[in-house]
Amino acid sequence: MxxxxxxxxxxxxxxxxxxxxxxxxxxxxxDVVYLDGNSLGALPAAVPGRVEDVVRRQWGELRIRSWDESGWWTAPERIGDLVAPLVGAAAGQIVVGDSTSVNVFKALVGAVRLARLGKPVASAASAASTASVASGRDEIVVDATTFPTDGYMAESAARLTGCTLRPVTPAEVPGVLGERTAAVLLNHVDYRSGRLHDLPGLTAAVHAAGAVAVWDLCHSAGALPVGLDEHGVDLAVGCTYKYLNGGPGSPAYLYVRADLQDRFDSPLPGWNSHAEPFGMRSDYEPATGALRGRVGTPDILSMLALEAALEVWDGxxxxxxxxxxxxxxxxxxxxxxxxxxxxxxxxxxxxxxxxxxxxxxxxxxxxxxxxxxxxxxxxxxxxxxxxxxxxxxxxxxxxxxxxxxxxxxxxxxx
Structure with a gap:
């Protein structure tokens, strides 16, 4: 043979x-051998029928009533809870919406603000951080080999927060962390080479330095265990159109660890993240929980297509x-x-x-x-x-x- x-x-x-x-x-x-699910996942069979229902019945017949009767208003957090077990997170910590790029920006600026508050993470080492040390945190460390948009957003976040941007390889991260480090943005899996980075070890190193860890899960969510809660990750973002098969341009997600949510200060406060969104108040008061990660009106068509797509994970x-x-x-x-x-x-x-x-x-x-x-x-x-x-x-x-x-x-x- x-x-x-x-x-x-x-x-x-x-x-x-x-x-x-x-x-x-x-x-x-x-009959095509499709090995590009790390760019765009295949179409789940349940999606076309669900989208037709959303368009014809929910939008076409119920119209504005669907915000309540069809659950449109709660979709970002409801679908976030479907993503949660796939990345090792308990319910109530993920909100779906916006693009990965936008969520990277929200997470990084929010991370710097958390770091400057002092005691931003739950580890014993970071608990020793003092406010005076925290106030001097003016550096963002970013994966030098990252997908370009992460680097662009990190540069913009650095300008906005008055930080210096320090690009290094993931292997170099532990050696550059210090009292100036505010936030560290890393990719769980390198988009070009497929290398899996040490999320538990690098997160622990970031915490030991008193900084905040932000992880991009675009190339790992739906392909391998992540363990966000288990490893104490502070903030994480990811797309849903790769291994989660949500469809082209499907909304991304933002994870904010439960004990950080009351201090998470998003740089993009919108009416959807207001504590009283229909109060139409001129002053901003953030909602409680992961809802702080919301910004504007959810993209309902693609969001509910994603909800149908996630049904393939049943069992x-x-x-x-x-x-x-x-x-x-x-x-x-x-x-x-x-x-x-x-x-x-x-x-x-x-x-x-x-x-x-x-x-x-x-x-x-x-x-x-x-x-x-x-x-x-x-x-x-x-x-x-x-x-x-x-x-x-x-x-x-x-x-x-x-x-x-x-x-x-x-x-x-x-």
Whole structure:
């Protein structure tokens, strides 16, 4: 039996024993191998009918009554509670709305303001911080390898708060923390390489310095356990259109740890985050709880599409998703090593499970052209300049047969 036949047989056996295989039927799929769920998740089958109901009945018939009768007004926090277990958070700490970029800005400015209040976090080390030390916190540390918009927002937040911006790699973060550090913005998974960063360890280091930790979960939420509550993360943001399959431009979310909510001071206070939104008062009084993260009128159409999309998680544990993710990416690397000519591609994603997200990034000299040809042959990933082929593995609908086919087609294209 040839090596390709052996791997195909193994893939079939792995698919037959896959406990998540049945979840695939909850999505609208075709015969394309879709490995770009880390950019845009596939369409959950329940979404079209739900959106039609929102448009035709809730909007078309009930009209303004739907703010109360259809639950539009409470959607941001209600859907936030659906996201919460997927990132390891208790209810009442996440509000859905706005874009990731806007939420990064809110979180970072809010983090600096928390740090300057003193005692911003619950650890014993930070409890020793004094107001005089806190008032001198004038530096924001940001991941130098971050997705560009995080860097742009961090720079703007630094200007607004009078802080200096200090870009460093995540590995360098513990060594640069000090009494000047106000906030630290990090990505849980690097969008380009798929490297998983040490959220528990880095959060503890930030807290030991008396600063506030802000995490971007765009490439980890829905792909692996995050443990926001368990690890004492202060603030976190994330999108919902990747592994959460909320649809193009679906609203992002903001997590504010419960014990920080009464002190969280958003730089974007809007009528939706007012304690008395219909009081139309000229003075601003923030709402209690995570509602402080709201700003303006919610984007109802995309928000309720997201609510329907999250139904695919019924009965699915994030631990099972993580186990399959690691198995899929292991198998893909094995197939690539077996099929692709030696030296033609190089993986830039860590091999170690504890350092890998749910994607594999391969360096390839003519990556842009190679990805175009892969897509023409029914294998969809994406290209990141200058030379990276990026493949995202969404365990809810990607199978081992897909993985073997993708590696085989890649070898043929090369």
């Amino acid at each position: 040839s090596e390709s036949s052996e791997l195909a047989v193994r893939a079939a056996k792995l698919d037959a024993g896959d406990g998540l295989a049945g979840v695939r039927s909850r999505f609208v799929l075709d 699915v544990s994030i631990e099972a998703v993580r186990a399959k993710s690691l198995a899929l990416t292991d198998f893909f690397l094995e197939c690539v090593a077996a099929y692709v000519p030696s030296g033609r591609v190089e993986s830039v994603t860590p091999v170690a499970h504890g350092e890998r997200g749910s994607q594999i990034a391969l360096r390839c000299d003519d990556a842009g052209d190679v990805m175009k040809r892969l897509i023409e042959r029914g294998v969809v990933g994406d290209f990141r300049r200058p030379d990276v082929l990026r493949f995202g593995f969404t365990p809810l609908y990607v199978g081992f047969g897909d993985v073997e086919r993708a590696a085989r087609v890649l070898a043929e294209v090369l």
